[in-house]
Amino acid sequence: xxxxxxxxxxxxxxxxxxxxxxxxxxxxxxxxxxxxxxxxxxxxxxxxxxxxxxxxxxxxxxxxxxxxxxxxxxxxxxxxxxxxxxxxxxxxxxxxxxxxxxxxxxxxxxxxxxx
Amino acid sequence: xxxxxxxxxxxxxxxxxxxxxxxxxxxxxxxxxxxxxxxxxxxxxxxxxxxxxxxxxxxxxxxxxxxxxxxxxxxxxxxxxxxxxxxxxxxxxxxxxxxxxxxxxxxxxxxxxx
Numbered sequence: 001x002x003x004x005x006x007x008x009x010x011x012x013x014x015x016x017x018x019x020x021x022x023x024x025x026x027x028x029x030x031x032x033x034x035x036x037x038x039x040x041x042x043x044x045x046x047x048x049x050x051x052x053x054x055x056x057x058x059x060x061x062x063x064x065x066x067x068x069x070x071x072x073x074x075x076x077x078x079x080x081x082x083x084x085x086x087x088x089x090x091x092x093x094x095x096x097x098x099x100x101x102x103x104x105x106x107x108x109x110x111x112x113x114x115x
Numbered sequence: 116x117x118x119x120x121x122x123x124x125x126x127x128x129x130x131x132x133x134x135x136x137x138x139x140x141x142x143x144x145x146x147x148x149x150x151x152x153x154x155x156x157x158x159x160x161x162x163x164x165x166x167x168x169x170x171x172x173x174x175x176x177x178x179x180x181x182x183x184x185x186x187x188x189x190x191x192x193x194x195x196x197x198x199x200x201x202x203x204x205x206x207x208x209x210x211x212x213x214x215x216x217x218x219x220x221x222x223x224x225x226x227x228x229x
Binding site: 104 | 156166220222
């Protein structure tokens with residue numbers, strides 16, 4: 001079974017702090033994703049990576065950056081956390097393929113609160 | 116253009132009765148369709164997927180879905196609801212247009228009455 005592990009289940013950070021959210025997958029998947037999930041807004045794609053050091057902006061990249069130095073690890077960085085970044089963050093992975101029929105495999109999520 | 120519409124934001128059924136969660140999609144390409152379940156404060160778990168093989172797809176926990184191209188629907192069903200089925204369910208469409216273009220429905224919250 002694919003395992004996607006997000007390093008923290010709950011995080012509380014202060015406004016202005018730099019925040020790192022870590023995600024590791026164990027199935028050698030090329031594609032990795034970061035989403036945020038908010039009530040009434042559904043899942044929105046922040047960033048997508050299709051290979052090591054390769055990334056694409058999603059629908060809401062502002063205020064975020066990402067790092068993919070190793071195939072199994074995809075980090076989401078909040079350069080200067082703000083209260084409107086309080087959310088549930090979900091990492092996912094899938095094998096390579098242009099719009100392949102492979103499903104996304106999700107981690108358990110990180111609930112981030114910025115105060 | 117792709118889109119997915121979950122027709123009900125909330126469905127409530129009694130334990131032991133059938134479940135029907137409705138999903139309609141729109142896609143310019145042959146789509147792959149998925150249903151996911153999300154329990155509170157958890158990630159999304161794959162229930163089942165349709166990828167142009169059999170139109171009736173069986174998934175985990177007794178769920179199944181039928182792909183109907185003429186109706187552009189992919190409704191999720193279960194013959195007999197269990198209390199543990201209470202969760203949020205998402206219909207998802209993915210096509211060959213882009214590896215990152217994955218469209219999530221807005222979700223249907225399923226409640227189970229004892």
